[in-house]
Amino acid sequence: xxxxxxxxxxxxxxxxxxxxxxxxxxxxxxxxxxxxxxxxxxxxxxxxxxxxxxxxxxxxxxxxxxxxxxxxxxxxxxxxxxxxxxxxxxxxxxxxxxxxxxxxxxxxxxxxxxxxxxxxxxxxxxxxxxxxxxxxxxxxxxxxxxxxxx
Amino acid sequence: xxxxxxxxxxxxxxxxxxxxxxxxxxxxxxxxxxxxxxxxxxxxxxxxxxxxxxxxxxxxxxxxxxxxxxxxxxxxxxxxxxxxxxxxxxxxxxxxxxxxxxxxxxxxxxxxxxxxxxxxxxxxxxxxxxxxxxxxxxxxxxxxxxxxxxxxxxxxxxxxxxxxxxxxxxxxxxxxxxxxxxxxxxxxxxxxxxxxxxxxxxxxxxxxxxxxxxxxxxxxxxxxxxxxxxxxxxxxxxxxxxxxxxxxxxxxxxxxxxxxxxxxxxxxxxxxxxxxxxxxxxxxxxxxxxxxxxxxxxxxxxxxxxxxxxxxxxxxxxxxxxxxxxxxxxxxxxxxxxxxxxxxxxxxxxxxxxxxxxxxxxxxxxxxxxxxxxxxxxxxxxx
Ligand code: HEM
Ligand code: FES
Numbered sequence: 001x002x003x004x005x006x007x008x009x010x011x012x013x014x015x016x017x018x019x020x021x022x023x024x025x026x027x028x029x030x031x032x033x034x035x036x037x038x039x040x041x042x043x044x045x046x047x048x049x050x051x052x053x054x055x056x057x058x059x060x061x062x063x064x065x066x067x068x069x070x071x072x073x074x075x076x077x078x079x080x081x082x083x084x085x086x087x088x089x090x091x092x093x094x095x096x097x098x099x100x101x102x103x104x105x106x107x108x109x110x111x112x113x114x115x116x117x118x119x120x121x122x123x124x125x126x127x128x129x130x131x132x133x134x135x136x137x138x139x140x141x142x143x144x145x146x147x148x149x150x
Numbered sequence: 151x152x153x154x155x156x157x158x159x160x161x162x163x164x165x166x167x168x169x170x171x172x173x174x175x176x177x178x179x180x181x182x183x184x185x186x187x188x189x190x191x192x193x194x195x196x197x198x199x200x201x202x203x204x205x206x207x208x209x210x211x212x213x214x215x216x217x218x219x220x221x222x223x224x225x226x227x228x229x230x231x232x233x234x235x236x237x238x239x240x241x242x243x244x245x246x247x248x249x250x251x252x253x254x255x256x257x258x259x260x261x262x263x264x265x266x267x268x269x270x271x272x273x274x275x276x277x278x279x280x281x282x283x284x285x286x287x288x289x290x291x292x293x294x295x296x297x298x299x300x301x302x303x304x305x306x307x308x309x310x311x312x313x314x315x316x317x318x319x320x321x322x323x324x325x326x327x328x329x330x331x332x333x334x335x336x337x338x339x340x341x342x343x344x345x346x347x348x349x350x351x352x353x354x355x356x357x358x359x360x361x362x363x364x365x366x367x368x369x370x371x372x373x374x375x376x377x378x379x380x381x382x383x384x385x386x387x388x389x390x391x392x393x394x395x396x397x398x399x400x401x402x403x404x405x406x407x408x409x410x411x412x413x414x415x416x417x418x419x420x421x422x423x424x425x426x427x428x429x430x431x432x433x434x435x436x437x438x439x440x441x442x443x444x445x446x447x448x449x450x451x452x453x454x455x456x457x458x459x460x461x462x463x464x465x466x467x468x469x470x471x472x473x474x475x476x477x478x479x480x481x482x483x484x485x486x487x488x489x490x491x492x493x494x495x496x497x498x499x500x501x502x503x504x505x506x507x508x509x510x511x512x513x514x515x516x517x518x519x520x521x522x523x524x525x526x527x528x529x530x531x532x533x
Contacts, residue, residue, distance in 0.1 A: 035325065035328070035339075036325075037324045037325060037327070037328050037329050037330075037335070038328065038329065038335065040329050040330055040331070040333075050429060051427075051429070067429045067430065068429065069429070074428070074429065089429075094306070094307045094310040094311060095306050095307065095310035095331075096303060096306065096307065096431040096435065097428070097429060097430060097431045098431075099430070099431070109431070110431045110432060110434075110435070111303070111307060111431060111435050112449070112510070112524050113510070113523075113524055126449070126524065
């Protein structure tokens with residue numbers, strides 16, 4: 001019995017150490033779960049909306065653009081030559097929100113000056129990837145975002 | 151008065167045996183500082199004073215500030231417009247943050263020039279680098295709190311850049327933001343970091359830093375392979391006692407810096423822009439001035455590379471006393487090469503910052519208006 005004592009003390013210490021590490025992991029894991037990103041507040045309305053509510057077709061004149069939220073995220077809708085065109089409004093460079101410039105007829109990013117055509121293609125860097133096109137339909141209730149252009 | 155003091159002292163001394171403790175403290179206070187110690191060696195205590203004030207103004211701001219995407223901006227407006235001296239309090243906090251970074255850089259330069267980081271003070275330097283990193287995170291998290299357009303979009307751009315690192319980038323970003331874009335969860339995280347976590351870490355690191363400095367004493371100018379001078383040798387070489395001589399110098403600098411801070415806060419009150427609007431990005435988004443060099447760097451090199459350079463730079467600072475500069479010389483005159491390299495690195499950082507400052511602006515120089523493009527290159531404009 002006397003001989004096994006050092007061993008069991010060692011075992012006890014190991015057990016204590018393990019318990020301590022386990023406790024730490026428990027706290028860390030719980031904190032990690034607590035901090036895990038939650039799903040974004042879902043935009044349920046399929047109509048383009050801003051903080052002032054749904055955007056209606058009447059609000060959007062020829063050669064004007066509007067950015068709103070939709071189930072597809074932030075979308076820019078432009079009325080050009082009577083037709084509605086939609087693209088994702090988040091600049092592919094570093095995430096600023098783009099806007100329509102009626103004078104130049106281009107989509108512009110105010111952050112580092114990237115420019116896109118109405119179909120989302122990059123005209124000028126620093127952005128490298130195009131803005132994805134979005135299908136929009138004008139209805140009496142508002143501008144319905146239908147989904148990505150296939 | 152004297153009698154009450156004596157009674158109190160007796161009461162505590164009887165229970166805690168304070169006499170040896172006080173004697174030790176006194177001896178430490180009288181320890182001389184080396185003869186070469188000058189005004190440049192008061193920058194550290196000025197920072198300590200600024201940090202004390204920052205905690206004070208921060209607590210006061212906290213009384214009226216309301217974190218939350220719907221409340222933060224309005225609470226700042228209220229502090230500025232309604233709370234007595236609220237605008238002044240906020241300006242003190244904003245300018246205090248800037249001054250801390252400025253004096254931190256000056257302090258680092260002085261420690262570099264006098265080789266204060268060399269053996270046996272590597273730990274003091276490394277804790278200093280950690281302090282520097284903590285202060286930068288303070289600035290980054292604090293920038294978002296007013297929730298105005300600049301705060302919001304500055305944070306969007308700054309958190310988007312690390313997302314370009316493959317695999318871990320996007321996850322890290324989501325974790326930082328608490329969602330896929332900057333929003334209420336982001337503000338909650340940054341707020342908790344800024345007012346609780348970082349102050350705790352900062353105060354612990356500062357205590358360690360200051361303890362090591364008093365314990366080891368300020369570095370001499372001798373080579374690291376020679377023994378440090380004893381207090382008697384320092385005295386013989388003309389070193390003055392830490393107390394009161396150097397402490398008075400520290401106090402003088404501290405008061406000058408406080409005067410500067412109060413003047414800046416009064417003359418240039420802190421600004422608040424339009425409330426954050428995730429649907430409209432305004433023109434002229436720039437990060438805080440001390441992040442401009444890193445921000446500008448991102449414009450010249452691919453983002454994946456660019457975002458790794460600032461952390462690498464911090465790593466280089468940590469390794470400086472351990473691996474990079476192991477020469478035994480301490481005297482600035484015998485370290486001209488190291489000081490030259492340091493000056494070039496600092497010059498490059500300042501240059502990047504200036505390019506960042508001037509890029510995407512219009513400036514009129516000698517009557518000619520130039521447009522500085524995204525990379526900071528001038529283009530003449532026809533009037
Ligand atoms: C919260 C920030 C900091 C505070 C309050 C602080 C405070 C101080 C003080 C009071 C001293 C005494 C001598 C002097 O003032 O020059 C000192 C020395 C020193 N500091 Fe700091 N410091 C800070 C940040 C840093 C940073 C960022 C570094 C470097 C990366 C650093 C490295 C050192 C070193 C190595 C010494 C010893 C120098 C010597 O013995 O010659 N400190 N610090
Ligand atoms: S975020 Fe649009 S150009 Fe940089």
